[in-house]
Structure formats: C-alpha cells, structure tokens
Amino acid sequence: MDRPELALHQLYAFAVLSEELHFGRAAERLGIAQPPLSQxxxxxxxxxxxxxxxxxxxxxxxxxxxxxxxxxxxxxLEEVAGGLDAARRTGEGETGRIRIGFAASLALTILPGILRAYRARYPEVEMEIREMTTAPQVAALHEHAIDIGLLREPPDEQGLVAEPILSEEFVAVLPVGHPLATRRVVPVAALAGEPFVLLPRATGPTVHDRILGLCRAAGFEPRIGQFAVEWQTVSALVEAGLGVSLAPASIRRIRLKGVAYRRIEPDTARTTVAVCWRHDDRNPLIARFLEAARSEPPT
Structure with a gap:
C-alpha cells in the first residue's frame, strides 16, 4: 500500500492555518516566522x-x-497525541496489565491492603490475580507467567529478587476439645506424639522445614497424618479432629468454631512473606506495585 510521507509538523501547520486563515497569526501561534510556514x-x-x-x-x-x-x-493529530500520552502513561506505570501471584494465606493479612493501595494509585492498571503456593509462583516467575509474586518464605533463586514485607510468628492449631486448648501458651514439646496436619514440602519447602525444625528442637519428630495444600484446609482438618498443626499466626483469621489457636513456647521462629520479581524486569508496573506494597503497614 502506498503511504504518503506526511510530516506531522506540516499537518499541524495546516490545521492551525485553517483555524486562523491568516499566515501572520498562524505563524505567531506556531512560534515560527511566516516564510517557514509558507514553505x-x-x-x-x-x-x-x-x-x-x-x-x-x-x-x-x-x-x-x-x-x-x-x-x-x-x-x-489527535490520534498521535493520544498515542504519545498513552505511551507516556504506560512508560510511567500508570496503565497496562500486571499479573500477580499470591499465597492464599495472604488474603487474610496483607493482600487486600496492598491491592487496595495499588488500585487507588493506579486505577487504570488491569490486575490479573492468581492464587498459587510458593513453588508454583517461583516457577511462574521464571517462566514469565506472572510479573510479581507475593509468597511465603521466598527461596534464594538465581534471577529473582525478594523483598520481605511481613514477619509472622507461629501458633499451635488445635481442636477446641483438645486438652492443650485450655492453655494460653502451648509448649511445642507438648505436641509430641500428636498427629500433624501440614502443607506438603513441595508447596512450600522452607516453611515446611521450619515447622519440622521447631518440633525437632523440642525433641521429637512430628508424625504427619494428613497433608493439605492451603492453610484454610489445614484448619478444617484440625477442626475435624484429624490432628494438630503449627502454622503462621495469620491462620487465626480463619475463624472456625471448632479450632483453637494458641501461642507457642519457644516463640523465636518466624516465617517471612516477601514480594518477589525477576531482577532483570524493568517493567514500570512492577516498580509502582512495590511502592504500594511498601506503603502498607504489616497487619
């Protein structure tokens, strides 16, 4: 297809002259002399x-x-001006589409606040939210399937950057009828011999190992009776009497009538939540999301 090579400045000069219908006024408005306008x-x-x-x-x-x-x-001229403005806004992270992975337990703590803060600042950015456990999030980041991960216990992975935004203690998760549920603080050693409900190691290796480490430091190897992929399911299985668990403190927001959440002793172990992204990703949407995440106080 033949396309005439029309310079934008010629079209603009033509549009201004068509409004003024006077070469002198049009040239003054354009900020040039009259001879260049005529040319x-x-x-x-x-x-x-x-x-x-x-x-x-x-x-x-x-x-x-x-x-x-x-x-x-x-x-x-309007389309070019609109395109330039859209390109500027996209370059500044004000528009576009960002894909966010998140661990389900974070819906009980920091996720709503971060998303709310980001939406308030950048209402025209489309967010695609995907619920994923830690290991799938890491894989999705490497595969460019998501742009940002909100995950628990980020692994030290080449090519990824992780910024901690929340540190949580662990609590004991018990059926309300359990003898230990009457205590305000439960010694970890008192859980020896109890069947445990835990996340599979493949879904979150670090937090799984940290829980096992708590038990081993208390002098016993936990007997795992059931596995559950999400903390909500862990609570439900505990309520059903299938075992006890140790879990991040945010699990207390899962309010099940048949479950008691108690502080543990010792309580020195912590689990970390982080924002994770590819270190070579220069997408401005990521930088803006990080600003929103940093602005939200831990809950």
Missing part, C-alpha cells in the same frame, strides 16, 4: 497535488481539497 504549506500541497488554500482574493480560505483534508488531519 510547510507548499510542501504539503505538493504531496496532495492540489492547493489547500486560496490566497488570490486577498484572503486566505480553504479550497475544496483543504476542506477534505482538514478532518483527517485533525484525527491524525
């Missing part, structure tokens, strides 16, 4: 092949060709 109009007329203005009557008026070109010229 631009002549070049445009040469490309069209017909005069765009009639100057013979002592006045400047649009010709039929000029009337035909003017709406298209204005549309072109």
């Amino acid at each position: 631009q109009i002549r070049r445009l007329e040469q490309k069209v092949g017909h005069p765009l203005f009639d100057r013979r009557s002592g006045r400047v008026v649009l010709t039929a060709a000029g009337h035909e070109l003017l709406p298209a010229a204005r549309r072109a």
